[in-house]
Amino acid sequence: MITAGLGYRTPSLVGAAMALLGAAILLFAFRLEDNKPASTRSGHSR
Secondary structure (H helix, E strand, O other), X not given: OHHXXXXXXXXXXXXXXXXXXXXXXXXXXXXXXXXXXXXXXXXXXX
C-alpha cells in the first residue's frame, strides 16, 4: 500500500498517525454501509 511505503520513510509518529487515520476512514465507511436502508441489506441475505 502507498501509506505503508510512506510510513517507512517518515518518523514512526507520522506513520502511526496515518495508520490511525486509515482505520478511522474504514470504520466510517463501515458505519455508512450499516446506515443504508434495511431493505437493501435484507434482500441480499434472503
